Amino acid sequence: MSRTPYKSGQRKRPTQKSPAVLRDERALERDRAVSEIVRNVLTPPQRLKPAARKAAIEGVPAAKARKIAAKEPVAPKAKRGKTAKPLAPERVAAILDALRKTYPNVVCALTHRNAFELTIATALSAQTTDVTVNKVTPELFKMFPTPKALAEAPLLEIERIIHTTGFYRAKAKNIKGAAQVLVEKFNSQVPKTIEEMIQLPGVARKTANVVLGSWFGIPSGVVVDTHVLRISRRLELTQATEPVKVEQDLQKVIPQDRWIQFSHELIHHGRQVCIARKPKCVDCSLEKLCNSADKTWSSH
Known part of the structure; x- marks a missing residue:
């Protein structure tokens, strides 16, 4: 049976859509509606939770979907960028004041009874935590209490005791060598100058500053470990990445009588709040003074 040819000017009969096509079109329409809600209604970084999104996709009217979205907590948009005058004396003073109030009685977290034990413990703390070091030093100093x-x-035997601290072979060689230098060159006494301290194997400026500052009360410099370096950069107190340069930059803006305590405060702050990944900005006493790109929350 031949079909009647379509003539110009004649109205074309609309093609009837199959049920499957209609279902697909309705699903696409719902998805577009949900995307519109997510894009225009919600405040970044807020998003619908899975249950709310599922409800919207399953056909919840747009008005109700907006109400569901409104109940979700809205995190203030983090303020990021560069501080106009990051090294202004009043800003540095505000940072120091906030740290002092947050950590009024902070001390070195390494367990020690004398300068020798603190020197060895600090050398062992490289690339590990103070908690780990504090677990091995009691046995180490019980067996070998003197230089x-x-x-x-x-x-x-040294390697066996300290193996959980990581890099234990190199560390064992260094602390044994440091003890030998103390005996042979310094009459078994820990020296009180940074120039002499760094002559000990495994002892660099960080360890020397910890011992001189924490035990002897000598502000030889700012202790720059991974926490101090990270937070100093986030607070724009330095742009350097090398520990020695970071130390120099910090010592230009931090009063010398605050070097020791500032170091302990920043180290504790880095362990508890301003951690490397996903810092706890909502709990940070320095949050209003910080515009770091790493911020996860902002009140301003």
């Missing part, structure tokens, strides 16, 4: 005893200790 002479540690200098004469079997290297394998």
